[in-house]
Amino acid sequence: MRLGGRLAAAIEILDDIDRRHRPAADVLKDWGLSHRFAGAGDRAAIGNIVYDALRRKRSAGWLLDSDAGRALAFGALLLEWDQSAEALNATLEGDRFGPSPLDAGELAVLAQRDLRTAPDAVRADCPDWCAALLERSYGEDWVAEGAGLATRPPLDIRVNTLRADRDKVLAELAGTGAERTRLAHQGLRIPPIDGSGRHPNVQAEPAFQKGWFEIQDEGSQVAAELAGAKPGMQVLDYCAGAGGKTLALSALMDNQGQIFAHDSEKQRLAPIFDRLRRSENRNVQVAAKPSELAPLEGRMDIVLVDAPCTGSGTWRRRPDAKWRLAQKQLDVRKGEQRAILDAASAYVKPGGLLVYVTCSVFDEENGDQISAFAERSPSFKPVDHAARWDELFPGHADAARVTSLGLSLSPAKSGTDGFFFSAMRRAG
């Protein structure tokens, strides 16, 4: 397929996502199944146009003064693919599989628009109702932070130190562009790919099958490191899900001590068994049932709450979620976070740590939850987060926002997904 055909497909897919409110990944998959002639390269390029358009939806729409799939897809190419309107029109001229070139009306609107003069929420590429939330979290930096959440993400890897080391995995991934991460001590990063390219399928590598590494955003790796799990400790991962952080904690503990992996939804835990086998994590016990948690009350050195949240910190990777998010969902998550903090705190031993993590960038899910919890439970006091950051990541004071309640990471500030981390010590 040439660019015209790929662009036409992206427009069709964007219109379908909008009309039926379906997740982008599902619509792309269905499109691939019903267009078998499209090769892997075509599907990757179409996916890139669709995801770029969803990340930059406000900017792309504003440039052409329309929310239609056509405007978003053309806008994506203009903003993210280094294309000019003239070059695009020349490419589309006479391509019967492509959309019609930009017409005189569209070209006139485009000629008048300069993104630097666009409204703030457009430049931040966020829904209007989220602008106030971002502004509360980031103050005068909120537009730049919103824009950071609308960029293409890298592919991050965590080396499993139980089976390999960074040099060994780097050698194995030679040719992929992988390099050491700036912050995470066992991380590797394959930078974002330009234009129609795509990241290599690293999960097909024998090294992945041998458990040498996992795919995990650097921010998630940093959060796991900050939790401070050490060999011999007793740790409860209260919202373990598929086990991303469980595996990281287990490696940090060098398989010594015990991690209990719990989640209220049994099916969410299902992938953890395979992952544990592949990675040779031997100090993890899956505790799916609430009754299995009872004996742990007041006995854990660390209880990690990787809380359910809006996921606003991961908008780079799931930009369609940005447009589906509604106030109601945020309110539900806040209620869950509050209840989980209260329930999970019971398992922390005197002198132990309650660690709260989200992949949200909204204060309402982060610092607000911590200050409200500390008020409800005065025996828990936030640790010195500045000292904790400096001890683990010396020389990187500029890579996190630190307050007395916790610290946060973001694409613009840290080069990672958006994460919030807070640790509270229970009085001894």
Ligand SMILES: C[S@@+](CC[C@H](N)C(=O)[O-])C[C@H]1O[C@@H](n2cnc3c(N)ncnc32)[C@H](O)[C@@H]1O
């Ligand atoms: C952010 S995800 C966890 C991701 C996981 N820790 C990782 O690193 O891959 C949040 C998890 O919290 C779980 N959850 C939601 N409500 C819960 C509750 N009341 N108790 C325990 N887990 C809960 C969800 O099922 C979901 O798997």
